[in-house]
Amino acid sequence: MTSKPVHVACIMDGNGRWARKRGLPRTAGHTAGEETLSDVVRAASKREIDYLTVFGFSTENWVRPRAEVKHILGLHKKLFGRISELNENNIRVNWIGRPFDEVGSQTPVYVQRAIRKAIQDTADNTGMVLTVAFDYGSRAELTRAAQNLVKSGQSLNAENLSKYLYDTSLPPVDVLVRTSGESRISNFLLWQISNAKIYFTDRPWPDFDAVELDAALALINN
Ligand code: FPP
Numbered sequence: 001m002t003s004k005p006v007h008v009a010c011i012m013d014g015n016g017r018w019a020r021k022r023g024l025p026r027t028a029g030h031t032a033g034e035e036t037l038s039d040v041v042r043a044a045s046k047r048e049i050d051y052l053t054v055f056g057f058s059t060e061n062w063v064r065p066r067a068e069v070k071h072i073l074g075l076h077k078k079l080f081g082r083i084s085e086l087n088e089n090n091i092r093v094n095w096i097g098r099p100f101d102e103v104g105s106q107t108p109v110y111v112q113r114a115i116r117k118a119i120q121d122t123a124d125n126t127g128m129v130l131t132v133a134f135d136y137g138s139r140a141e142l143t144r145a146a147q148n149l150v151k152s153g154q155s156l157n158a159e160n161l162s163k164y165l166y167d168t169s170l171p172p173v174d175v176l177v178r179t180s181g182e183s184r185i186s187n188f189l190l191w192q193i194s195n196a197k198i199y200f201t202d203r204p205w206p207d208f209d210a211v212e213l214d215a216a217l218a219l220i221n222n
Helices: 015-021 026-045 066-080 083-088 109-121 138-152 158-162 210-218
Strands: 007-011 051-058 092-096 129-136 175-178 197-200
Touching: 007 210, 015 026, 026 051, 026 066, 026 083, 026 210, 051 066, 066 109, 066 129, 083 109, 092 109, 109 129, 129 138, 138 158, 175 210
Parallel strands: 007 051, 007 175, 051 129, 092 129, 175 197
Antiparallel strands: none
């Protein structure tokens, strides 16, 4: 008997507040957030998690101050560059977001390259799939899916619509984590979380750890 894949999704919120509390610039919070993510990815790959999907950068995040956007983009390059670490842990990198060649996409070429390279260099791994949502928004995903479905001439139903999501291989989310005391979904994976449990924690993302991850996982079968 094959069991259903386990899918955990994370909205990594609170980097700015974590930094402010320490008298540091917001960028220091994002830097700490990227390090936490790398730890959480490793911890997740050692647990019964088949898919980990994280909200790295949203379609709404482009309006942040230029210097902050540039810093966050640099951190994505750093994350996607952690190839040997990812390979050591048998993790396959994946990405969802506005396709680079479509109208509206804002992903700079150097981030596109980092994403493509990480996907290619980890393609043979058979363990956990790490999906980074970059330039991602659920409304954009669903609008595009609906448009493509209409264009295809197939009938408009849930099964057919799901064929036009950014990544049709992603299973439904089992548990959605949101850090830093916010209890909102913020346009993340609206279709995929239709039956998910939700784990809200007051901890800001840089303080999220394996103990919190286990608490989120414990919700799945309760
Ligand atoms: C929320 O903190 C986080 C983001 C805007 C996304 C960026 C996430 C990271 C840099 C973590 C590492 C992830 C990757 C994929 C490199 P916030 O700025 O909204 O915090 P605030 O609400 O306290 O201001």
